[in-house]
Amino acid sequence: MRKLLLLAAVAAISAQATSFYLTVAGLGGEPEYDQRFTGWASDLNKALAGEAGAKVELLSGKDATKANIQAKLSAIAAQAKADDTLMVLFIGHGSYDDIDYKLNIPGQDISASELNDALNKIAARQTVVLTTSGSGGAIKKLQKDKRVIISATKSGSERNATVFARFWVEAFRDGSADTDKNQTLTALEAYKYAKLKTKDYFDTQKRLATEHPLLEDTGKGEGEADPSAGNGQGLLAGRFPVLHLGSASAIASTPAKQALLKRKDDLETSIDELKYRKAATDQPTYNKQMQGLLLELAKVQASLDQ
Amino acid sequence: MKSKSTYVVVALVLTVLYVGDEQRWFRQMGASAQGPAPYLECEKLAARADPGARACYQRLSTSRDPWAKAEGLWGLGDGNGASLAFAEAVAANPKDPARHVRWAYLFLSTDQNNDAKEDMEAALKINPDYAPAMLGLAKVLSESYDGKAMEWAEKAAKADAKLYQAHELMAYMHLEDNNPEKAVASAKEALQINPEALQALAILAAMDQMDDKPGTEWLDRIFKANPKYGEAYETMGHFFVQNRRYDEGIALLRKAIELKPNLWSARAELGIQLMRFGKEAEAHQQLESVFNDGPKPSRVSVRNSLKLLDTLVKFQTFETATTVLKFDKKEAALLEPYYKAELDRAIATYEKKYKHKIQGPIQVEAYPDHADFEVRTLGIPGVGGILGVTFGHYVAMDSPNGRPPGEFHWAATLWHELSHVYVLDMTQSRTPRWFTEGVAVYEETAIAPDWGDRMTPREVAAIRDKKLLPIAELDRGYIHPSYPEQVVVSYYQGGRVITYIVEKWGYDAVLGMIEGFKNRKDTATVIKDVLKVTPEEFDAQFFPWLEAQTKKTVDGFERWTKLLKDANEAGKAKDWDKVIALGTEALDLYPDFVETGSAYTMLIKAYTEKADKPNMIQTLEAYAAHGGREPAPLKQLADMQTEAGNKKAAAAALEKLNLIFLKDEAAHQKLGSLHMELGNPQGAAREFGAALASGTIDLAGTHYNLALAYRATKQNEKALEHVYQSLEAAPSFKPGLKLLLELTGQ
Known part of the structure; x- marks a missing residue:
C-alpha cells in the first residue's frame, strides 16, 4: 500500500501530469435546489483554484446540456494522457429506469451509457463521482478497469434528493479529510469523509437515511460501502489524488x-x-x-x- | 419529570407516568356485570381466586353461545380467541350494547384503548342512556387522563343510581388529582350503594396508609368480603407509586400477588417498577412470568419492558461513591465526561442549597433511543413528550443524541431531575406535583438564566385567557388537564410560583415548604404556615406580579404575530431594512420566543445579507442569552467571535452548545483548539477526546491535538500514547513525528 501511495505522489508531481476536472451541476427543479447545486459546484472550483497545473471546467445552469458535457469530455480526450487524472463530478438529480441512469439536465438528459462512451475515449485515469439520486444505478454502465466510480446511492431505487455532494465538496475544503496527513487528498479519503458526514447528517437529524454511498474501482464489482483490503475495493481510489494540499513532495527532487x-x-x-x-x-x-x-x-x- | 415544552401530547404522557399503566383495577373487573349468566358465576369464583374458576371458564369456552364462549376464552387468558368470539357475538346480536361493552373491556385489557373507545361509543350509539357504556367510556378516557372521563362517570352515576362502580371510578380519579376530600366523598357514595364496594374500600385504605395510618378498618372489610382480593393492594400500590413512594408501592404490589398470584396486572406492574429501580434480574423474572403464564396477548408494556431489559445489557456503567452513570456503549465515551461534570456540580450545588445529603449513590441513565426511554419510564413507546423522569434516586432521561439537535437542553434536564431527587428525598415523597415540578423548573434557570424553558405562545395565551390555576388547585393541571396544553402551562406556572416565592420570601421559604410537605401538610396549610398568607391571598398577589412581568408580551401578542408575518414577507421580498425594522420591534415585544421562525432568525438573515457583522453578533448573542438552542446560530456565533478575535466568547458559545448537543465532532475540534489558544489544555483534552468519541475521520490530527493538550498539562505518558496513535493512523504526519521526538527527548 505504502509503495503505491508513494507512486501516486510521484505521479502527482510529475511535470508531465495534468489534473483535469469537470463538474456538472444539473437541474434543481426548484430554485432552492438550483442554488444549492450551483453553490456546491462553485465551492469545489474555489477549492481547486490552487491546484497546480489543473484544468478545471464547470457546467451549470443552462450550460449543463448534453452537448456541452460531451464537448467538454471530447476536449479533455484530445488533451489527456495516460499519466493524467480526470475527476468528473455530477451534482443534481438523477433517475434510473431499471435499464439506464440519467442525469437531469436542461434539454435531453444524458445517460450513463452516453457518459461511458465519452469517458472511454479519454486516456487519463478517471474518478467519476455521481452524487445524485438514483446514481447507484449507473455503476454497472460505467465500471471499467482503472476507473473509480463513486455513487451517492446504493442503487437506482434510492430516489430522494441527496446530500452526499455537499460533503464531497466539503472534503476538498477540510484538511482533516486528508487522514494520512500526506498532503494529498485521494478519492478514497474524500469518499470516506463524505460517506461519514452523510451518515452523521441523517443520524443527527434523526431521519432514516435515504442514500447509502458506494465506491467501485475494480471494474467488476457491485460497489462497496466500506472499501477495504478485505473486499478488494478502494485500492485504485486510495492512490488517485484529487487534491494536493501542500508541497510535500518538494524534497523528493x-x-x-x-x-x-x-x-x-x-x-x-x-x-x-x-x-x-x-x-x-x-x-x-x-x-x-x-x-x-x-x-x-x-x-x-x-x-x-x- | 422534565417535559419538552413544544410537545402538545405531553399532557397525556406526564400523567400516565405517575399512575402507571398496568394496575388500573377496572381492567379486570366485570364492571357492569352485563355478561351472560354463567359468566357471572365464573367471575365470582375468579374474584375469590377459587380454583373452580378455571373449570367454570373452560365450560363456558365450549359453549355454543358466542358471547359465553368469548367470556370463557377471556377468562382462560386467550384474548385472541375471545376477540373472535366477541365478533361473532356482536354479529349475532348487533343491537345489544352489553356485548360491545364487554368486548371493549377486552380491548382495554390489552392496551387497545382506541378499539375499546370505539366499542364503548358503539354501545352508546345503540342506547345513549346505557349507563354501563357511559361508565366504560369514562374508564377508557381515564386511561389517557382525558378530562372528560369525570363527566362520563358522573353521567353514568346519574343514569343508574345503583352503579356504585361509577362512584368508585370518580373516587379513583379524585385521588389521582390529589383531592382527598372529593375522593372520600365519592368512595363513601359507592359504599352507600354497596357496602362491599371493594375498590372504594381500597381507595380509603390507600388514603389512610399514605397518611401513615394502618387503614385496618377498610382492609378488614375488604378481606372479610373477599379474602383473596389482591386488587386492594394493587390499587393501594398504584397510589403510592403515583405519589412517588416507590418502595412502599413495590411492597404493596408484592402483597397483591402474594394474595392472588394470578393477578397479572399487579405482577406486571411490580416487574416494571423493579426494572425502574435497577433490580433487573427480579424484574425480568416477574415480567417473564406474566408473558409466559398470563393472558395472551401480553400487554404491550410487558413485551416492551422485556425487550428493554435485553437492551440494557448493552449499557456501560461508571460508578463512584456518590454517582452511577449508565450509557449505551456506543456513546458512553462521549457522554461520560460531560454528565459526570454536571452531575457532580449539581450534587455539590444542591447539597449546599437544600442543606441535605442524599444517602447512597444517585443513578443517571441516558437513552439514545427515545422509545427505550419511554419503555423504561412508561412501559410503552410512541407517546413522546418526556425528556427525563426521576424514580427515587434514579434518573432516566433522553440522551443528547436521542433527539434532533436543539430540541432539548440535556444539562437543564439533568439539573431538573436532580432537583426532584433532593425534594422527594427530603419530603419522603410527600410533596404535591406542582411543588416539586415548580422547584425543578425554577432550578433550571437559577443555575443559568439561559437554560430553562421560555414562555411560549401557549403560556402567553393561558395568561391572556386567565387559564392559570389557583395555587390550591395547581396539581390538577398536571394530573387531569382540562385542555391539551395545561400540563406544560402548569409546569411554567409552577416555576413562576417558586420564582415569586423566592423573590418575595427568600429561598428559605422554599426549604420551609419542603419541611411542611414532609410533615404531611397540604398545599393550603403549607402556604399559610410558611408564607403567612392564605392560598387566596397568595393568588391575589402572585397573578398581578406575573401579569406585570409578562404584560408587554401578552398585550403585544397580536402585534407580535403580525410583525413576524410581515417580517417573513419582507424577507421573501429581500427587503432587509424592513425585516430589521419589523424584527427588532418583534424582539422587543417578545424576546423569549426563540423557537423556529423567531425574529432572531429573521434578523440574523437580514444582517447577514447586509454584511452587518456587529449587529449579527449582537443578535446571535441575544439569541443565546434568551435560551436559543439551535446549534447552527450558536456555532455561527462562535465562528464570528473567533473571526473577531474574541476567542473567549467563541469558546463560551461552544460550551453552551455542549450542554445542548454533544455529537458534533467539528464543534469539539474548534472548541479544543480555542481552549488550547486560551491556555486551557484540560478543556482542550476533553474536547479532543469528545471529537474522537464522536467518530472523527481525522484520527491522526485529533490524536495529535490530544497529545499536545496532554503535554501542556504535563501528562507526558498520555501525550506519548496519543502521538503514537496519531502516527499509526498517518505515519508521514510531520508534526506528529516532530512531537514524538520531543516527547521521547530525541
Whole structure:
C-alpha cells in the first residue's frame, strides 16, 4: 500500500501530469435546489483554484446540456494522457429506469451509457463521482478497469434528493479529510469523509437515511460501502489524488536525500505491513514494534527536514 | 419529570407516568356485570381466586353461545380467541350494547384503548342512556387522563343510581388529582350503594396508609368480603407509586400477588417498577412470568419492558461513591465526561442549597433511543413528550443524541431531575406535583438564566385567557388537564410560583415548604404556615406580579404575530431594512420566543445579507442569552467571535452548545483548539477526546491535538500514547513525528 501511495505522489508531481476536472451541476427543479447545486459546484472550483497545473471546467445552469458535457469530455480526450487524472463530478438529480441512469439536465438528459462512451475515449485515469439520486444505478454502465466510480446511492431505487455532494465538496475544503496527513487528498479519503458526514447528517437529524454511498474501482464489482483490503475495493481510489494540499513532495527532487527517502519509504512500508498483521500479533509485541518503527521514522524525517 | 415544552401530547404522557399503566383495577373487573349468566358465576369464583374458576371458564369456552364462549376464552387468558368470539357475538346480536361493552373491556385489557373507545361509543350509539357504556367510556378516557372521563362517570352515576362502580371510578380519579376530600366523598357514595364496594374500600385504605395510618378498618372489610382480593393492594400500590413512594408501592404490589398470584396486572406492574429501580434480574423474572403464564396477548408494556431489559445489557456503567452513570456503549465515551461534570456540580450545588445529603449513590441513565426511554419510564413507546423522569434516586432521561439537535437542553434536564431527587428525598415523597415540578423548573434557570424553558405562545395565551390555576388547585393541571396544553402551562406556572416565592420570601421559604410537605401538610396549610398568607391571598398577589412581568408580551401578542408575518414577507421580498425594522420591534415585544421562525432568525438573515457583522453578533448573542438552542446560530456565533478575535466568547458559545448537543465532532475540534489558544489544555483534552468519541475521520490530527493538550498539562505518558496513535493512523504526519521526538527527548 505504502509503495503505491508513494507512486501516486510521484505521479502527482510529475511535470508531465495534468489534473483535469469537470463538474456538472444539473437541474434543481426548484430554485432552492438550483442554488444549492450551483453553490456546491462553485465551492469545489474555489477549492481547486490552487491546484497546480489543473484544468478545471464547470457546467451549470443552462450550460449543463448534453452537448456541452460531451464537448467538454471530447476536449479533455484530445488533451489527456495516460499519466493524467480526470475527476468528473455530477451534482443534481438523477433517475434510473431499471435499464439506464440519467442525469437531469436542461434539454435531453444524458445517460450513463452516453457518459461511458465519452469517458472511454479519454486516456487519463478517471474518478467519476455521481452524487445524485438514483446514481447507484449507473455503476454497472460505467465500471471499467482503472476507473473509480463513486455513487451517492446504493442503487437506482434510492430516489430522494441527496446530500452526499455537499460533503464531497466539503472534503476538498477540510484538511482533516486528508487522514494520512500526506498532503494529498485521494478519492478514497474524500469518499470516506463524505460517506461519514452523510451518515452523521441523517443520524443527527434523526431521519432514516435515504442514500447509502458506494465506491467501485475494480471494474467488476457491485460497489462497496466500506472499501477495504478485505473486499478488494478502494485500492485504485486510495492512490488517485484529487487534491494536493501542500508541497510535500518538494524534497523528493533533492538528490542528496534519496537515501533517506529510500529509508523512509522502507519504514513506512514496514509500518503498513505491521498494521496488516495487527490482528495476528499480540498487543504488547505490536505496540513495541510499531513504536520502534515510528521513532525511527521520526528520526529519518528530522534528517530529511534539516 | 422534565417535559419538552413544544410537545402538545405531553399532557397525556406526564400523567400516565405517575399512575402507571398496568394496575388500573377496572381492567379486570366485570364492571357492569352485563355478561351472560354463567359468566357471572365464573367471575365470582375468579374474584375469590377459587380454583373452580378455571373449570367454570373452560365450560363456558365450549359453549355454543358466542358471547359465553368469548367470556370463557377471556377468562382462560386467550384474548385472541375471545376477540373472535366477541365478533361473532356482536354479529349475532348487533343491537345489544352489553356485548360491545364487554368486548371493549377486552380491548382495554390489552392496551387497545382506541378499539375499546370505539366499542364503548358503539354501545352508546345503540342506547345513549346505557349507563354501563357511559361508565366504560369514562374508564377508557381515564386511561389517557382525558378530562372528560369525570363527566362520563358522573353521567353514568346519574343514569343508574345503583352503579356504585361509577362512584368508585370518580373516587379513583379524585385521588389521582390529589383531592382527598372529593375522593372520600365519592368512595363513601359507592359504599352507600354497596357496602362491599371493594375498590372504594381500597381507595380509603390507600388514603389512610399514605397518611401513615394502618387503614385496618377498610382492609378488614375488604378481606372479610373477599379474602383473596389482591386488587386492594394493587390499587393501594398504584397510589403510592403515583405519589412517588416507590418502595412502599413495590411492597404493596408484592402483597397483591402474594394474595392472588394470578393477578397479572399487579405482577406486571411490580416487574416494571423493579426494572425502574435497577433490580433487573427480579424484574425480568416477574415480567417473564406474566408473558409466559398470563393472558395472551401480553400487554404491550410487558413485551416492551422485556425487550428493554435485553437492551440494557448493552449499557456501560461508571460508578463512584456518590454517582452511577449508565450509557449505551456506543456513546458512553462521549457522554461520560460531560454528565459526570454536571452531575457532580449539581450534587455539590444542591447539597449546599437544600442543606441535605442524599444517602447512597444517585443513578443517571441516558437513552439514545427515545422509545427505550419511554419503555423504561412508561412501559410503552410512541407517546413522546418526556425528556427525563426521576424514580427515587434514579434518573432516566433522553440522551443528547436521542433527539434532533436543539430540541432539548440535556444539562437543564439533568439539573431538573436532580432537583426532584433532593425534594422527594427530603419530603419522603410527600410533596404535591406542582411543588416539586415548580422547584425543578425554577432550578433550571437559577443555575443559568439561559437554560430553562421560555414562555411560549401557549403560556402567553393561558395568561391572556386567565387559564392559570389557583395555587390550591395547581396539581390538577398536571394530573387531569382540562385542555391539551395545561400540563406544560402548569409546569411554567409552577416555576413562576417558586420564582415569586423566592423573590418575595427568600429561598428559605422554599426549604420551609419542603419541611411542611414532609410533615404531611397540604398545599393550603403549607402556604399559610410558611408564607403567612392564605392560598387566596397568595393568588391575589402572585397573578398581578406575573401579569406585570409578562404584560408587554401578552398585550403585544397580536402585534407580535403580525410583525413576524410581515417580517417573513419582507424577507421573501429581500427587503432587509424592513425585516430589521419589523424584527427588532418583534424582539422587543417578545424576546423569549426563540423557537423556529423567531425574529432572531429573521434578523440574523437580514444582517447577514447586509454584511452587518456587529449587529449579527449582537443578535446571535441575544439569541443565546434568551435560551436559543439551535446549534447552527450558536456555532455561527462562535465562528464570528473567533473571526473577531474574541476567542473567549467563541469558546463560551461552544460550551453552551455542549450542554445542548454533544455529537458534533467539528464543534469539539474548534472548541479544543480555542481552549488550547486560551491556555486551557484540560478543556482542550476533553474536547479532543469528545471529537474522537464522536467518530472523527481525522484520527491522526485529533490524536495529535490530544497529545499536545496532554503535554501542556504535563501528562507526558498520555501525550506519548496519543502521538503514537496519531502516527499509526498517518505515519508521514510531520508534526506528529516532530512531537514524538520531543516527547521521547530525541
